[in-house]
């Protein structure tokens with residue numbers, strides 16, 4: 355039996371013994387005696403009676419162990435032309451002071467704090483300060499519009515909002531305060547206070563509930579770490595579902611600490627003192643797990659990058675960072691490399707930097723398409739590793755385990771299930787399918803430590819969204835298959851969630867926004883293939899009877915509406931006004947058929963279609979407006 359097989363079998367056959375052993379590596383205040391138990395709904399709970407504090411485990415503990423002078427954070431911000439280093443000791447002290455500042459505003463264990471910040475060290479300080487107090491943070495990505503922020507404030511009911519005065523994109527400064535004010539205005543729940551970290555690129559005007567970060571910290575007493583139970587929530591992170599309202603994924607503390615520590619050795623093969631660089635954003639789960647928590651928990655240094663893969667200043671940005679900070683393990687989304695490949699197809703800029711420090715390149719956030727894989731594989735002297743996971747799982751479900759047993763890679767595959775994840779592929783009836791046959795990818799209970807423990811404030815949705823489809827299994831929402839060698843291939847979502855530049859967004863939510871326009875009678879939003887961003891949304895709209903405006907104006911208004919309600923990252927830039935949409939006789943819009951046409955595939959006329967001529971109409975409209983590769987689609 356290979357090392358991988360042995361470890362995987364132990365994790366599945368004896369999960370309690372396996373994870374009890376891993377849990378010994380965490381500096382608990384009180385080690386757990388109960389390793390695994392099930393709640394009344396049958397969901398796994400890990401380390402419920404252990405006591406710890408994640409901020410202590412990631413900062414104070416390492417300072418106590420002699421790592422105080424080691425850089426914890428290397429901040430690099432080409433968009434503001436700034437760099438800064440924070441050691442573990444400096445980070446601990448800043449976090450303790452900011453935790454004291456939050457406490458002075460009444461934040462205590464269990465209270466929620468919404469954080470709306472760009473990629474600045476203070477975002478990490480705010481997250482760790484919450485962890486230090488046992489408060490639950492909810493970080494909202496800066497590319498979301500006020501409405502999205504309002505939905506999250508309404509749901510999480512934070513006592514305090516922590517924000518920066520602005521974000522900085524490549525070509526513009528984005529004041530955050532108007533976004534926050536509008537969100538609080540729209541939310542029926544009102545936070546008591548807002549702490550604003552003032553940046554020199556744009557200083558915000560403060561209102562009645564607002565506090566200046568620096569002034570508040572100046573008079574704050576440092577706060578000590580508060581002991582929390584292993585099963586107490588560390589954070590809530592919202593992710594798109596199939597409907598308008600995002601789901602608040604709840605992460606526990608103990609299971610997360612154990613799982614992240616395990617992943618740093620087993621998957622990423624890094625040790626204390628190594629430099630880890632994850633080019634994502636603190637607003638996504640990759641940011642939470644592999645910018646903020648895992649590297650510091652493991653005693654590594656984390657690179658915090660406020661910039662893009664291209665244009666800041668060029669497609670050599672990542673190579674520069676890897677070389678300058680001697681990065682050992684690098685992680686980003688495939689879309690970033692597609693952007694670099696477009697600007698520098700032969701990767702000439704790479705030759706300007708010594709990247710011999712790099713030992714492996716990891717990709718996730720969306721499927722690593724074979725052309726991008728091959729481009730990287732030909733270019734790099736190190737393993738190029740696609741791995742697959744989700745906001746819900748918090749850490750990788752399938753990977754090529756560099757610290758356990760590196761395996762040959764296969765283009766299009768995330769390699770094998772990570773120990774702890776009993777991944778299966780089921781057909782519609784819930785029966786396992788044979789190798790090479792596609793089906794629903796599920797995880798047999800119990801999920802390992804670190805995975806979601808619920809949907810914030812909505813246990814019914816937790817059950818209906820994830821647990822109800824196949825009793826005893828967690829539904830990932832992805833489709834895929836195992837090959838004959840046990841390699842897992844993830845092929846894409848089986849629901850209406852799409853992936854735009856590594857961002858998970860809901861077409862259902864976009865339909866709600868578009869459908870709310872007074873001139874729209876009916877609409878469908880579909881995700882179509884895009885060579886750069888993976889997928890892009892396209893709206894198809896039937897105007898109300900009597901609509902007399904210009905179609906082009908309506909299209910423009912709808913594009914602006916989605917940008918205003920969801921945000922620029924929705925990349926909603928194409929709308930077609932049509933007379934009818936292909937539907938079944940029961941009135942269901944044939945979205946998959948629309949996607950196939952837009953993606954240039956062959957399509958048949960389903961026997962259930964109500965009006966076959968509607969297909970031709972839509973196909974013609976798509977061709978005329980150059981939607982995707984509709985010109986290549988052929989009716990068979």
Ligand SMILES: CCC(=O)SCCNC(=O)CCNC(=O)[C@H](O)C(C)(C)COP(=O)(O)OP(=O)(O)OC[C@H]1O[C@@H](n2cnc3c(N)ncnc32)[C@H](O)[C@@H]1OP(=O)(O)O
Pocket residue numbers: 495496497498521523528633634635638639640662663686687689690693718719720742743744745854855856857858887921922923924925
């Ligand atoms: C494994 C578990 C997971 O899946 S966690 C999620 C992992 N995903 C990721 O890490 C995301 C990876 N993608 C990226 O980092 C970016 O998309 C990269 C590749 C860098 C490209 O960035 P960019 O050129 O800005 O394109 P984009 O499609 O992201 O943005 C579209 C529009 O939105 C804007 N935007 C972006 N970020 C922000 C922000 N923080 N604040 C405000 N606005 C933002 C962009 O400027 C762009 O706007 P515009 O439409 O051009 O005006």
